[in-house]
Amino acid sequence: MKEIIMQIQIFVAILAGIILPIQALINGRLAEGVGGVVMASMLSFTIAALLLAFSQLIIGKTFPSFDQITTVPLLYWIGGFLGAVYVTGAITSVNALGATTAMCLIISGQILGALVVDYFVVVSATKILINIPRFIGAFLVLTGAILVVSS
Numbered sequence: 001m002k003e004i005i006m007q008i009q010i011f012v013a014i015l016a017g018i019i020l021p022i023q024a025l026i027n028g029r030l031a032e033g034v035g036g037v038v039m040a041s042m043l044s045f046t047i048a049a050l051l052l053a054f055s056q057l058i059i060g061k062t063f064p065s066f067d068q069i070t071t072v073p074l075l076y077w078i079g080g081f082l083g084a085v086y087v088t089g090a091i092t093s094v095n096a097l098g099a100t101t102a103m104c105l106i107i108s109g110q111i112l113g114a115l116v117v118d119y120f121v122v123v124s125a126t127k128i129l130i131n132i133p134r135f136i137g138a139f140l141v142l143t144g145a146i147l148v149v150s151s
Contacts, residue, residue, distance in 0.1 A: 020090070020103065020106075021094070021099045021100075021102075021103045023044075023087075023090070024087075024090035024091060024093075024094040024099065024102065024103070025094055025099050027040050027041070027044050027087065027090070027091045027094075028040075028091050028094045028095040030043065030044070030091075031091050031095065032095075037088055037091045037092050037095075038088065040091055041084060041087045041088045041091060044087060045083070045084065045087070089106075090102065090106060093105065093106065100148055101148055101149050104144065104145035104148040104149060105145060105149065107141065107145065108141060108142050108145040111138045111141050111142065112138070112142075115130055115134070115138055118130075
């Protein structure tokens with residue numbers, strides 16, 4: 001059962017990766033239609049928030065109380081800010097550089113950020129060392145991005 005769950009998680013991660021450039025491209029077109037990147041980002045997040053609120057109701061989960069919300073450390077609320085920076089940056093870069101170049105650069109940034117997050121134990125309880133295979137894998141992704149950008 002654990003292996004099946006892992007396979008589903010791998011599929012979901014790949015699907016999320018496939019969706020990212022499509023989302024950035026669609027949001028880029030939205031920006032052209034609504035007069036700007038910030039407005040397109042806001043509309044994208046508004047639609048996402050409505051869909052997620054509806055999903056929360058459909059699956060039968062209750063919304064947190066005001067007390068629950070206020071006990072969450074302020075640092076944890078930065079996720080929304082970071083999401084806005086990511087989506088706005090993706091819209092801007094896809095429009096300026098094209099989907100392939102923009103996504104290669106974004107993925108390179110994600111790989112570098114992930115190495116730092118893993119190494120400094122930002123998410124998990126265990127430090128994940130930057131060993132030779134991980135370094136080579138990250139290096140190959142970055143090299144691929146450089147090849148795409150320079151062509």
